[in-house]
Amino acid sequence: xxxxxxxxxxxxxxxxxxxxxxxxxxxxxxxxxxxxxxxxxxxxxxxxxxxxxxxxxxxxxxxxxxxxxxxxxxxxxxxxxxxxxxxxxxxxxxxxxxxxxxxxxxxxxxxxxxxxxxxxxxxxxxxxxxxxxxxxxxxxxxxxxxxxxxxxxxxxxxxxxxxxxxxxxxxxxxxxxxxxxxxxxxxxxxxxxxxxxxxxxxxxxxxxxxxxxxxxxxxxxxxxxxxxxxxxxxxxxxxxxxxxxxxxxxxxxxxxxxxxxxxxxxxxxxxxxxxxxxxxxxxxxxxxxxxxxxxxxxxxxxxxxxxxxxxxxxxxxxxxxxxxxxxxxxxxxxxxxxxxxxxxxxxxxxxxxxxxxxxxxxxxxxxxxxxxxxxxxxxxxxxxxxxxxxxxxxxxxxxxxxxxxxxxxxxxxxxxxxxxxxxxxxxxxxxxxxxxxxxxxxxxxxxxxxxxxxxxxxxxxxxxxxxxxxxxxxxxxxxxxxxxxxxxxxxxxxxxxxxxxxxxxxxxxxxxxxxxxxxxxxxxxxxxxxxxxxxxxxxxxxxxxxxxxxxxxxxx
Amino acid sequence: xxxxxxxxxxxxxxxxxxxxxxxxxxxxxxxxxxxxxxxxxxxxxxxxxxxxxxxxxxxxxxxxxxxxxxxxxxxxxxxxxxxxxxxxxxxxxxxxxxxxxxxxxxxxxx
Numbered sequence: 001x002x003x004x005x006x007x008x009x010x011x012x013x014x015x016x017x018x019x020x021x022x023x024x025x026x027x028x029x030x031x032x033x034x035x036x037x038x039x040x041x042x043x044x045x046x047x048x049x050x051x052x053x054x055x056x057x058x059x060x061x062x063x064x065x066x067x068x069x070x071x072x073x074x075x076x077x078x079x080x081x082x083x084x085x086x087x088x089x090x091x092x093x094x095x096x097x098x099x100x101x102x103x104x105x106x107x108x109x110x111x112x113x114x115x116x117x118x119x120x121x122x123x124x125x126x127x128x129x130x131x132x133x134x135x136x137x138x139x140x141x142x143x144x145x146x147x148x149x150x151x152x153x154x155x156x157x158x159x160x161x162x163x164x165x166x167x168x169x170x171x172x173x174x175x176x177x178x179x180x181x182x183x184x185x186x187x188x189x190x191x192x193x194x195x196x197x198x199x200x201x202x203x204x205x206x207x208x209x210x211x212x213x214x215x216x217x218x219x220x221x222x223x224x225x226x227x228x229x230x231x232x233x234x235x236x237x238x239x240x241x242x243x244x245x246x247x248x249x250x251x252x253x254x255x256x257x258x259x260x261x262x263x264x265x266x267x268x269x270x271x272x273x274x275x276x277x278x279x280x281x282x283x284x285x286x287x288x289x290x291x292x293x294x295x296x297x298x299x300x301x302x303x304x305x306x307x308x309x310x311x312x313x314x315x316x317x318x319x320x321x322x323x324x325x326x327x328x329x330x331x332x333x334x335x336x337x338x339x340x341x342x343x344x345x346x347x348x349x350x351x352x353x354x355x356x357x358x359x360x361x362x363x364x365x366x367x368x369x370x371x372x373x374x375x376x377x378x379x380x381x382x383x384x385x386x387x388x389x390x391x392x393x394x395x396x397x398x399x400x401x402x403x404x405x406x407x408x409x410x411x412x413x414x415x416x417x418x419x420x421x422x423x424x425x426x427x428x429x430x431x432x433x434x435x436x437x438x439x440x441x442x443x444x445x446x447x448x449x450x451x452x453x454x455x456x457x458x459x460x461x462x463x464x465x466x467x468x469x470x471x472x473x474x475x476x477x478x479x480x481x482x483x484x485x486x487x488x489x490x491x492x493x494x495x496x497x498x499x500x501x502x503x504x505x506x507x508x509x510x511x512x513x514x515x516x517x518x519x520x521x522x523x524x525x526x527x528x529x530x531x532x533x534x535x536x537x538x539x540x541x542x543x544x545x546x547x548x549x550x551x552x553x554x555x556x
Numbered sequence: 557x558x559x560x561x562x563x564x565x566x567x568x569x570x571x572x573x574x575x576x577x578x579x580x581x582x583x584x585x586x587x588x589x590x591x592x593x594x595x596x597x598x599x600x601x602x603x604x605x606x607x608x609x610x611x612x613x614x615x616x617x618x619x620x621x622x623x624x625x626x627x628x629x630x631x632x633x634x635x636x637x638x639x640x641x642x643x644x645x646x647x648x649x650x651x652x653x654x655x656x657x658x659x660x661x662x663x664x665x666x
Binding site: 433434459465469472 | 578
């Protein structure tokens with residue numbers, strides 16, 4: 001390099017530092033250590049530097065990483081150059097920063113890098129020291145024109161380098177503090193966002209057939225789930241996974257989940273529910289972003305599930321007989337194909353369990369760092385099969401935590417733990433026709449709870465009433481001191497009536513519907529039972545006493 | 557709660573049996589007797605079922621017996637203002653086309 005400047009890389013010789021320098025150094029260090037306002041301290045520092053160095057002007061320049069140039073942040077002297085900007089690498093300041101070395105220009109006219117005079121101030125000589133930090137030079141300290149026509153010398157250079165040390169330290173501290181404050185602010189924002197997201201998830205409910213858990217990979221999650229009661233008694237549920245895991249995914253998650261809740265209130269068929277949200281998302285979502293969703297309804301009374309799947313991983317249905325079935329997606333993720341017609345699937349849980357999980361579950365790394373996949377999830381489900389639904393979800397998530405979670409992980413379980421038939425009611429009565437009314441009341445109430453419509457309810461009540469009337473009239477011959485017992489059971493997919501009497505056994509062969517085309521008064525009862533019920537069976541009980549009629553009506 | 561009851565009255569030349577409540581085995585015999593008594597005169601008989609909230613096969617049997625009895629004597633027998641629960645059972649027993657059914661007593665008189 002042919003620049004006439006004298007680069008001075010040598011360490012400061014302590015011998016050349018007098019008591020005066022030690023004094024100003026101590027003042028500097030103290031002022032910077034104690035300051036809360038780095039700008040004001042800098043302004044006072046440049047005045048002191050100019051005075052101490054016997055210079056006409058002094059200035060502090062700092063690199064502005066955002067603008068990509070160098071800016072004067074404080075100055076002392078006849079001309080105010082605060083705010084002056086110099087391109088990186090240009091001027092004597094640029095050179096000091098670039099080379100991270102002190103620059104001494106005794107005659108500016110001979111240095112081609114000198115940028116010229118500023119606003120009438122004639123610069124004859126320049127001494128410029130970089131503000132050195134671990135990350136390189138962050139700026140420079142500059143003094144101009146030694147007073148009385150004298151020239152800067154190597155002692156001046158050492159002193160300026162010395163003064164640059166606490167200045168650089170203070171500036172660096174101020175920068176780090178600012179960054180820390182900013183980081184804390186962002187962290188707090190993320191924590192608030194996470195809290196906000198958590199409030200979007202439904203509260204856990206005791207003895208509720210739907211259980212779910214979400215483990216975000218970072219502070220915020222792109223996964224979500226929801227469930228809520230519909231006025232007709234069914235439970236609406238949905239589970240979603242937004243592409244990506246950053247703030248954009250989290251915001252889309254908020255949008256998608258509120259959209260789903262809004263559209264799910266109408267209890268439209270699940271395919272229509274997804275189609276509605278899909279249209280909405282297609283219109284408003286940034287290109288390239290999409291949401292995988294499974295949504296549907298669960299009817300606890302009948303154990304029927306009706307759902308639609310848009311790009312969500314396959315669901316696993318573990319039936320009461322322990323068979324496991326994969327239910328694959330029938331449509332693309334939401335937000336891609338505007339007019340897609342999503343299909344609905346309908347099936348009975350019938351004592352089984354339905355597991356839905358985001359791809360964070362299948363992507364969990366197993367012992368050999370390989371994703372556990374759907375087979376791994378099946379194995380987990382088998383391991384926990386004996387537990388209560390809530391304990392199953394906890395145990396599965398516990399197992400997943402032991403492996404390495406890479407993505408947001410969400411699991412939902414809908415369990416029909418009604419493995420055994422449930423007794424809905426029992427009437428033990430004497431064979432008195434006056435008891436028929438209370439039988440009808442009881443059956444009507446149960447049928448209503450199970451969701452049969454008014455017509456179906458009326459027919460079921462009629463059939464059961466006919467059966468009990470037959471016991472009274474035919475088995476006991478109209479005698480009121482006989483006894484009957486009616487037990488009403490809820491099986492996995494049907495309502496079952498067991499009617500028992502202790503009258504003389506009736507030949508089952510005689511109990512059959514008659515030809516309805518002949519119009520005569522009697523024998524209609526069994527016809528009505530036959531046309532109302534899906535199945536019925538008349539038999540002798542195993543203990544050999546009386547008669548037993550079983551009537552089965554499929555759930556609505 | 558509606559009380560179970562049936563009563564006969566004269567209405568512009570016909571005998572009108574008005575039934576109310578839930579017709580089941582516990583009192584369908586009373587309905588049967590009331591209908592047969594109403595048929596004892598030669599006048600047409602109408603059974604008003606508008607206030608019947610339930611009927612079982614024993615109640616239906618009483619109506620069928622009345623209908624057959626009247627037909628044997630060439631007497632007019634009709635059901636009027638049949639409530640929805642009764643229609644449902646008549647349909648189920650495929651008897652809804654057997655009985656002459658009228659919306660009102662006046663229609664039955666025409």
